[in-house]
Every structure is written in structure tokens, then in C-alpha cells.
Amino acid sequence: MAWAEAVAGGAAAAEELLVAVDALTQRKPVGDLLAHDISVARAHTLLRAGRFADSYAPLIAAAAAANRAGRPDLAFPSLLNAASAAACLGAFDRALDFIDRGVPLAAPNGLLRLGVYAHSAQVSVLCRLGRVGEAAASCDQEAVLAERLSLTDLVGLVHHDRATIARATGDWERAAGERAAVIGMNAPVGRALARLYRADALARAGRTADAEAELRAVTQEPVSPADFPDTLVARMSAVQGLIAARRNDPELARRRLSEAVRGWQRRAGHTGQGYVAALIDLGRPPLTALVEPDRELAAVTADLRSIDADVR
Structure with a gap:
């Protein structure tokens, strides 16, 4: 409930629910999956409030708990949220560090969709850091995973990232062409x-x-x-x-x-x-x-x- 309130309800209600969670778990053993859920709810409450730096600690704790539980599918989103929080603060080097820690959790564990998201995040941050050649290499890996899954939304995301790279290099014709491909697909972009x-x-x-x-x-x-x-x-x-x-x-x-x-x-x-x-x-x-x-x-x-x- 706290997580749901944080992402789609009221921040104050989320905080009240987390206080109740603390009371319920005080001096009691907490398993790794429950520790993950509590940390995720706390982190999203902070993200909702725009407290991006404060969200690092619970997101890192959530990822660690998920890894201990053998759940890379839960650990990866926490690291990607941490990367997004860092990017919101303009800390792109730190954002890249969070992403790089998440990449081995995705495709190597058979989580190909998350692998596409990982490389897409790398493209975004590397372009922002001016490391366009590395961004292009990451986008190529992203394309391989998207093609293996043959899902139009993920292929569309690859086109979106190629357009980002083209924009970074001033290749406006290519950027326009890649954006046209994005529009024609059900990509997770507006x-x-x-x-x-x-x-x-x-x-x-x-x-x-x-x-x-x-x-x-x-x-x-x-x-x-x-x-x-x-x-x-x-x-x-x-x-x-x-x-x-x-x-x-x-x-x-x-x-x-x-x-x-x-x-x-x-x-x-x-x-x-x-x-x-x-x-x-x-x-x-x-x-x-x-x-x-x-x-x-x-x-x-x-x-x-x-x-x-x-x-x-």
C-alpha cells in the first residue's frame, strides 16, 4: 500500500503507512524479500517528494536484499531507479555507475527485456557525457537483444536511442528517420x-x-x-x-x-x-x-x- 500511494496516490499517506510498517517489523526478523519491498516503498516515497539523493540508500539496500534472495529481476529495477535519481541531480557519472552495476543482472540471467532497458539507459547517459562512440556500441548490443525478443515496443526503443545518438552527432536526417520509426511502433516513449x-x-x-x-x-x-x-x-x-x-x-x-x-x-x-x-x-x-x-x-x-x- 505504501508503494502504491507513493507512485499513484498521496506522499503523506505513503509516509504514514511506512511508519506503520516500521512498528510492525520492529525487533522482528525481516526476510530479504520483505526488506526489498520495504526499501522500494521508502525509496519511491522519497522520489515522489523529489528527494533524489535521499533515495539512493533505500534503492541500494533494495537491490542488495533482492540479490541475496536470488532475484536479479527485482534488484535491477532498483539500480535503474537509482540511476534515474542520479540523472535528475545531474550526477551522470554516478548514474552510469548504477547502470553498469545493473547490466550483469539482466541479459546474463535471461532477463532480455531488462537487458534492453539497461543498454537504453547506458545510451542516454553516455550521450549526455559526450561518450557517443560508447553509446553507439551499447545501442548495438541493445538492438541484438531487442531483435531476439522480436517485440515491436523494444525495437522502437532501439530506434529512439539511435535517434538520440544521431542528435548528439548533429546527423539530423538520420535523427528524423529514426524518430519516424519510433512513431510507427508501440515504443515506451511519448x-x-x-x-x-x-x-x-x-x-x-x-x-x-x-x-x-x-x-x-x-x-x-x-x-x-x-x-x-x-x-x-x-x-x-x-x-x-x-x-x-x-x-x-x-x-x-x-x-x-x-x-x-x-x-x-x-x-x-x-x-x-x-x-x-x-x-x-x-x-x-x-x-x-x-x-x-x-x-x-x-x-x-x-x-x-x-x-x-x-x-x-
Whole structure:
């Protein structure tokens, strides 16, 4: 009940239930599986409250207890949640350490789906650290596992990660193509976000008509909390600004990009917001869906400055 309240109910109720659990287990032996469950519930209560650093200890304890019980399928999600928590704090080296500790628990134990998630998480963090070559190698391993399972959602996740790598290298045509594949599959990523990322890539590739068509398609997609709805307008304004810049309309480009800047300024300092919503909607820790408002703000500001520089 505490875990359920933490992820889909009320944080205060979760804390009250954990106090009751402590009273029930005080001075009594606690088995490894129960210790795992208690630690997971406590960690998710902290994640719900945005206390990401505080969640490390119970998540590490949960993974250790699950390993003692011979349950790598339970240990791995705790390590991946710890990685996501670290990423929310911008501690990407620590996030990678948690992921690297989780990789041997997945595919080597026959947990191929979790293996795909492990490599997907590696791709996300390695790209964030600028280690794109290593990210590409991890994505290749991810693709092998996804193809063995022949599940469209996992193959779609591979395309999502390939698009992330293409974006990191500035290969906008490839990024747009990989995003198109994601949209056509039941991948555990938001479709509205996938279309916006594709529109951005198309605009940067100079395909303005296709970018506009993708923006229109965004408005037809259902939106869930995992799409971070309060960021969609800022993303759309940014793409509209890029399209205007490509069409040599600096006044409109500046206006749209300025709107995007204001939108991200309202979210500045709130990395990790919506963590639990993404966890529920995507069915996995939201490492690859993490929104970094400060980084997005810096990117849009750079686009705006480049337009001002071109005009001068």
C-alpha cells in the first residue's frame, strides 16, 4: 500500500503507512524479500517528494536484499531507479555507475527485456557525457537483444536511442528517420514528444515543410503525463523559430524562440519533475525520458543568439 500511494496516490499517506510498517517489523526478523519491498516503498516515497539523493540508500539496500534472495529481476529495477535519481541531480557519472552495476543482472540471467532497458539507459547517459562512440556500441548490443525478443515496443526503443545518438552527432536526417520509426511502433516513449523531436530534426535539416507537417501531427496525438505537457508549447515554439530562421524570417524566428526561452525559464531548476508520472506511463524508470529544463533553456538561448548574430 505504501508503494502504491507513493507512485499513484498521496506522499503523506505513503509516509504514514511506512511508519506503520516500521512498528510492525520492529525487533522482528525481516526476510530479504520483505526488506526489498520495504526499501522500494521508502525509496519511491522519497522520489515522489523529489528527494533524489535521499533515495539512493533505500534503492541500494533494495537491490542488495533482492540479490541475496536470488532475484536479479527485482534488484535491477532498483539500480535503474537509482540511476534515474542520479540523472535528475545531474550526477551522470554516478548514474552510469548504477547502470553498469545493473547490466550483469539482466541479459546474463535471461532477463532480455531488462537487458534492453539497461543498454537504453547506458545510451542516454553516455550521450549526455559526450561518450557517443560508447553509446553507439551499447545501442548495438541493445538492438541484438531487442531483435531476439522480436517485440515491436523494444525495437522502437532501439530506434529512439539511435535517434538520440544521431542528435548528439548533429546527423539530423538520420535523427528524423529514426524518430519516424519510433512513431510507427508501440515504443515506451511519448508519441507527441517523438513527433516534436522529429520536427526539430527536420527543421535543422532544412526540411521546413516536413517539419511543419510534423508539428500539425503533434496536435493530433493524445498527451499523457509522460509527455510532460507543460513543456510541449516551449518545444513547439522552438521548432517554429527554427523553421522561420530557415525561411529567412528572423523577426518571426526571434519571436518564437523568445517564447520558448520564457517557457523553459518557468521550468528552470525542476529537473526530475514528473518522475513518478513517467514511471507509471512508460512502465520503466524515466531515465531516457528525463527532461532537463536548464539544458533545454541553454540550447534555445543559443539558437536565439545565432539568429541575432546572423542578422547583425
